Amino acid sequence: MIVTDASSRAEQRTLRAAVLELKQREPRGRFTLRVHAGLPGGADCWFEAGRDDHLDHTVRTDVAAALLHRARSHTAHPWAWTTRPGPLCVGDADLAWSAAGRAALAEADLPLRFVVVTRHGWLDPVTGAGQAWRRLRRRS
Numbered sequence: 351m352i353v354t355d356a357s358s359r360a361e362q363r364t365l366r367a368a369v370l371e372l373k374q375r376e377p378r379g380r381f382t383l384r385v386h387a388g389l390p391g392g393a394d395c396w397f398e399a400g401r402d403d404h405l406d407h408t409v410r411t412d413v414a415a416a417l418l419h420r421a422r423s424h425t426a427h428p429w430a431w432t433t434r435p436g437p438l439c440v441g442d443a444d445l446a447w448s449a450a451g452r453a454a455l456a457e458a459d460l461p462l463r464f465v466v467v468t469r470h471g472w473l474d475p476v477t478g479a480g481q482a483w484r485r486l487r488r489r490s
Contacts, residue, residue: 367392368391368465372469383398388425390429399447471483
């Protein structure tokens with residue numbers, strides 16, 4: 351399945367690198383959801399959201415805003431994204447963190463770039479744009 355809508359080749363490479371990095375970091379596919387800010391596949395700050403954490407929209411937005419603030423020391427135009435196990439389809443947590451991430455990005459006057467990254471690909475939970483791979487390998 352390829353439904354790509356990343357606006358440039360550079361963004362497509364960035365998102366591919368994020369998927370590869372996650373596959374290498376979490377080879378077994380058992381990990382908790384993390385919220386990131388920075389550059390996918392590169393320097394980032396993150397927050398690990400536990401399964402039993404019942405965070406409301408305001409707290410999630412504050413977390414995302416704090417991560418973006420910290421990430422701006424590494425890059426002028428950070429992204430926000432989540433990494434999680436499971437299939438590449440939109441879930442409740444994806445929508446909740448996407449809303450919070452987009453709110454924090456808008457408050458910081460940054461481009462609204464929020465995606466969900468799994469070991470299988472990436473997905474924008476709002477637009478449905480994304481890309482999946484069956485056997486993603488690092489290029490030589």
